[in-house]
Amino acid sequence: MSCDADVSLDAWLADLAEAGLVRAVVSAPDPVLAGEGAEVDPTDPAVIGLAADLVATMRVSPGCVGLAAPQIGVSARVFAVDVTGHPKTVTSHGTFVLCNATVVSASRWRPGREGCMSVPDLTGDVKRASRVVVEGVLPGTGESVRLTTDGFEARALQHEIDHCAGLLFLDRVAGAHALYQRKVYL
Incomplete structure (x- = not known):
């Protein structure tokens, strides 16, 4: 995206978050977390509203770096x-919202600790690509985008794409030895 597109996208996302409703986050083992999400029409007003709700909910959730519709x-x-x-x-x-996103290339696989709002009591070590190219569609405009990213953002994208496919980070850990009780700081 160009700089001008980034500026207008930032303004649109700020408006989107303001218009969105803060929604309750479901926890495992809720069945919606295990089912594959349906493809959507990114220009559908209901999808635009869903995008607003996701951004609004993410913004009020401490430590949250991503949130998927199934959550x-x-x-x-x-x-x-x-x-x-x-x-x-x-x-x-x-801040961005993507519809119907897929990973088109992934490389530099590394383990890393992950947590999830839908699994509030645990974290786990998950091996993911530290460099990805993701394609998706922006809600509202229907514009196709291709994102190339690395590190923590690449991990977050893969985590959210997994949610849309009915997978939790728990499905990716190597075993019970790679799960940890989440630390609570007071």
Whole structure:
């Protein structure tokens, strides 16, 4: 995307978050988390509303860097990501929402610790590509985009795409030895 597109996209996302409803996050073993999400029409007003709800919910959730539609009870291939400000972030495309996203290339596989709002009590070590190219469609405009990213943002994208396919990080850990009780800081 060009700089001008980034500026208008940022303004659109700010408006989107303001218009969205904060939704409850479902927890495992809710069946919506295990089903493959349906492809969506990114220009459908219901999908645009869903995108707004995802951004609004993500913004009020401490530590949240991504949220997929199944996590708010909607079986659809839509998710929001924003890794801005996270200490592990090297590359960041800011806040964005993608529909019908797929990983088209992945390389440099590395293990890393993951958590999830839908699995609030555990974290786990998951091996993921640290460099990915993802294609998806922006809600509202229907514009196809291709994102190339690395590091923590690449991990977040893969995590959310997994949610849209009915997978949790628990499905990717090597075994019980790679699961940990989430630390609670008071």
